[in-house]
Structure formats: C-alpha cells, structure tokens
Amino acid sequence: MTSRPAGVSRATLSWGGAALAVSAVVPTLGEAFFLLPPPGTSWLYTLESPFFGTASAALLLIAYVLLAFGVRGETGVAGASRSARTVFVVLALTTTLTAGYVPLPAVTIGVSTPVLALAGVLLAVFQIVHVLALAVVAVLVVRAGVVTGLARWAFPALAVLTILVMVASRIPLPAAIGVWGAGLVAIPLVMLLTGVLFLVQGLRSPRAIEEPAVSAG
Numbered sequence: 001m002t003s004r005p006a007g008v009s010r011a012t013l014s015w016g017g018a019a020l021a022v023s024a025v026v027p028t029l030g031e032a033f034f035l036l037p038p039p040g041t042s043w044l045y046t047l048e049s050p051f052f053g054t055a056s057a058a059l060l061l062i063a064y065v066l067l068a069f070g071v072r073g074e075t076g077v078a079g080a081s082r083s084a085r086t087v088f089v090v091l092a093l094t095t096t097l098t099a100g101y102v103p104l105p106a107v108t109i110g111v112s113t114p115v116l117a118l119a120g121v122l123l124a125v126f127q128i129v130h131v132l133a134l135a136v137v138a139v140l141v142v143r144a145g146v147v148t149g150l151a152r153w154a155f156p157a158l159a160v161l162t163i164l165v166m167v168a169s170r171i172p173l174p175a176a177i178g179v180w181g182a183g184l185v186a187i188p189l190v191m192l193l194t195g196v197l198f199l200v201q202g203l204r205s206p207r208a209i210e211e212p213a214v215s216a217g
Contacts (some may be wrong), residue, residue, distance in 0.1 A: 017198025019063035064092035094130035
C-alpha cells in the first residue's frame with residue numbers, strides 16, 4: 001500500500017493555520033490594550049517584553065514557511081511554484097520587520113540626523129515591499145485554489161486592510177488617525193482569524209487516501 005496525498009493540503013492548513021493564529025495573539029492583545037488600557041494593566045507589560053514579541057515573530061515565520069512550502073509533500077496554499085514560495089518568505093520577513101513583533105527602543109538621543117533619515121527610509125521601503133508581497137500572496141492564494149470557502153478570501157481581506165491602514169497613516173486628519181488606530185488592532189486580529197479559518201479547513205479536509213501499490217511487470 002502506498003499513500004497518495006489528498007487533493008486538499010490538510011496538514012499544511014492545520015499546522016500552518018494553528019501557528020499563524022497563535023502568533024497573532026500577543027500582537028492583537030498588545031495593540032488592543034495599548035489603545036484601550038483597562039484598569040490595573042501592570043501585567044500587560046509582559047506583552048511588551050522582547051521574549052513574547054520574538055516568540056510570536058518566530059512562530060509567524062514558521063507559519064508562513066509551512067503555508068508556503070507545504071507539509072509532508074502537500075502543496076502550499078499559494079501553489080507549488082518557486083516564485084510563490086519566495087514571495088511568501090518575503091512576506092514573512094517584512095511582516096516581522098514592520099508589524100512591531102519585536103519591540104525596538106526608540107533611541108534618538110545622540111543619533112545623527114542622517115542615520116535617523118536612513119532608518120526612516122529603510123522602514124518605508126520595508127513597508128512598501130510588505131504591502132506588495134501581501135498583495136501578490138493574496139492573488140496567488142486565490143488562484144491556487146488550495147484554500148476554499150471563506151478562508152480563500154482571508155489574505156485578500158488582509159491585503160486590503162493593510163493598504164487602507166497604510167494610506168490612513170499618511171493622512172493628517174482626525175478620521176484618518178482613527179482608521180489608523182483601529183487598523184493597528186484589526187490587522188493582527190484578521191491574521192488570527194485567517195489562521196483559525198485555515199486550521200478549521202485543514203481539520204475538516206479528508207486524510208490522505210491509501211491506494212494499492214502497482215507491482216512492476
């Protein structure tokens with residue numbers, strides 16, 4: 001008997017979705033409580049520690065690698081092409097660099113103006129690359145057809161939301177600032193929901209089908 005992979009990437013969606021959902025928990029809570037801190041929030045400082053941020057970033061990288069390359073020989077959610085996998089890896093790296101997973105101290109005293117300007121330019125470049133990679137991944141996921149139902153549109157929704165928040169952050173108006181603030185919570189929350197949708201589809205997918213081995217001759 002030999003195992004033939006099922007048409008749906010069960011393990012890929014299950015493990016990748018679970019990792020993606022868990023990786024978004026700390027960023028979602030951190031952003032939500034930063035904007036609306038409840039009374040007695042001393043315990044929230046643990047969410048801002050480098051450990052939790054770094055752990056979430058590492059888990060996010062693992063999730064995107066699993067979703068891009070597939071598990072146990074399955075097809076990744078964006079297809080089997082090398083370019084699709086490369087874009088997914090770029091998305092993973094730029095997400096950790098631009099989404100505040102690893103808190104970095106905002107040290108400006110004693111730092112020269114050219115260095116600060118260069119840091120600002122690099123961050124802007126990373127943000128642009130991140131948005132472009134996310135948009136491409138969203139299109140690839142929809143076209144690949146590995147993810148179905150509501151989960152199929154999770155990455156497109158995340159891409160649209162990210163672009164909206166990025167544009168709002170550049171508009172010096174109260175309404176735009178409100179959209180930007182809400183987006184800080186909405187983006188990791190949508191990532192969490194994306195992971196849950198992938199996990200649910202993976203768990204509901206059929207297992208690998210066993211078929212008789214064909215004897216030689």
